[in-house]
Amino acid sequence: MTQSITTAVHGIGTAVPSHEVHGAFIDWASAHVADERADKMFLRMAARSGIDQRWSVLPHGDDGGSPVAPGGFYDRDPLPGTAERMAAYARYAPQLALAAIGDLASRVELGGITHLVVASCTGFVAPGIDQIIARELGLDADVERTFIGFMGCYAGITALRTGRHIVRSEPDARVLVVAVELSSLHLTPTDEIERLLAMLQFSDGAAAALLTAADAAPADAMRLGDPASLALAGGEELIQWHIGDAGFSMELSGAVPRRLHDALEDPAVRVQLIGDTPPDLYAIHPGGRSILDAVGRGLDLPEHALDDSRAVLAAFGNMSSASVLFVLARMIAERRTGSGIALAFGPGVAVEGLAFDLPR
Incomplete structure (x- = not known):
């Protein structure tokens, strides 16, 4: 009987952008709710959200303000179209992913990567961000890449599960798992409380993990x-x-x-x-x-x-x-x-x- 291979996570690196936007969004959303009673309800629920900060890859506006402030990404009518948002995704998603990988590299040795698994549902670009990440990291041209797209919030689990399957089938594999999301690219004007509260939850961030067989990992991994x-x-x-x-x-x-x-x-x-x-x-x-x-x-x-x-x-x-x-x-x-x-x-x-x- 073949012995089952246990998969270990050597470490996890994380990264968020430097632009904090939670309060600015609340002000913007509140201004879109014309009914005073509904606005009070929105503000009350926003205060109870359990969220203190959220982050965006979008740059500050001309006066140093948020993406919805004068000179910001969303300071126009109509708002930017999908093509412009995807151009921003192609620019910023690899940068944020690489920042998370850099944080991981400060904790563990990342040499010898054989497989790259990337999860992201907030944008599309081809060649994909998996190829961009592999190129920027100088990974071998034959590194095996898997992209998990548009699955939503549970795709981080799917990415780890995929890495686990790879290690269990190839015990010498060193799998780099990355999840990167730029939710702030998808602001939509609305006065519907439910949709505003949905947007209120989301933020930009990236995480990266190294997976190998357990016998190639530290005992406390x-x-x-x-x-x-x-x-x-x-x-x-x-x-x-x-x-x-x-x-x-x-x-x-x-x-x-x-x-x-x-x-x-x-x-x-x-x-x-x-x-x-x-x-x-x-x-x-x-x-x-x-x-x-x-x-x-x-x-x-x-x-x-x-x-x-x-x-x-x-x-x-x-x-x-x-x-x-x-x-x-x-x-x-x-x-x-x-x-x-x-x-x-x-x-x-x-x-x-x-x-x-x-x-x-």
């Missing part, structure tokens, strides 16, 4: 366990991501938290995603305060079980596929130990999970 996938019945309309003439439009229903809560409360779903024994650690995608609250209630978690996810949400917002890697990076930095489960949610509604272990 994170180990990856079994994956799990589940598409929830009846959730097709709750999270959608459409490409329009003025960027990508996110449809995020306020019913999502309840749908997740009800699913996770089902013992059969819990076993499918988590297994028979509750883990010590929960790396839950910080899709929003209400999402984390729903997961906490649905899984009946202890009070502080989601502290790492809440801390990432507060400091960075929802960075789509990169977010769950930020949570795992925080757990590593905080020297958490024990068995764990990483869960992320996205269009469908679908759930992706991956077990892990942080050795004591």
Whole structure:
């Protein structure tokens, strides 16, 4: 019988842009809500979002202001079209990805990369950012590349799972996994509270991880366990991501938290995603305060079980596929130990999970 190969994560690097935009967005969105009562509701919910900061790759305006300020990227009517936004993606996404890889390189040795897995759902460019990253890093021309596109927030789990499969099939592989998202490229003018609150969640960020077989990793490196996938019945309309003439439009229903809560409360779903024994650690995608609250209630978690996810949400917002890697990076930095489960949610509604272990 062939011995199963355990996959290890040597380390995780992260990066966000330097331009903080959360307060500027709230002011911009509030100005678009004509009804005073609705505006008060929006501002109240924004204050309860659990988010303190969000970041954008877009440069400061002429007066040093945000992208929605005079001279900023969005200071025009109509707003920039999809082509201009994709040009910005082609420029900034590789830069942010390389910054995360640079942070990873400050922690671990990145020589000998054999495979590159890149996840991103906020833009398209060809040649792809996987090729751009490989070229900028000076990787061998025959490095095997995989691009995971347009899957949404759970694609970070999908990328790690893909890296795990590669290592298990090729034990000598050294897999560089990257997730990079530029959500701030997709601002859409609207007076609909639900859509404004959806945009309120999202931010720009990138994360990178090195995966190898466990016997080629330090003894205290994170180990990856079994994956799990589940598409929830009846959730097709709750999270959608459409490409329009003025960027990508996110449809995020306020019913999502309840749908997740009800699913996770089902013992059969819990076993499918988590297994028979509750883990010590929960790396839950910080899709929003209400999402984390729903997961906490649905899984009946202890009070502080989601502290790492809440801390990432507060400091960075929802960075789509990169977010769950930020949570795992925080757990590593905080020297958490024990068995764990990483869960992320996205269009469908679908759930992706991956077990892990942080050795004591």
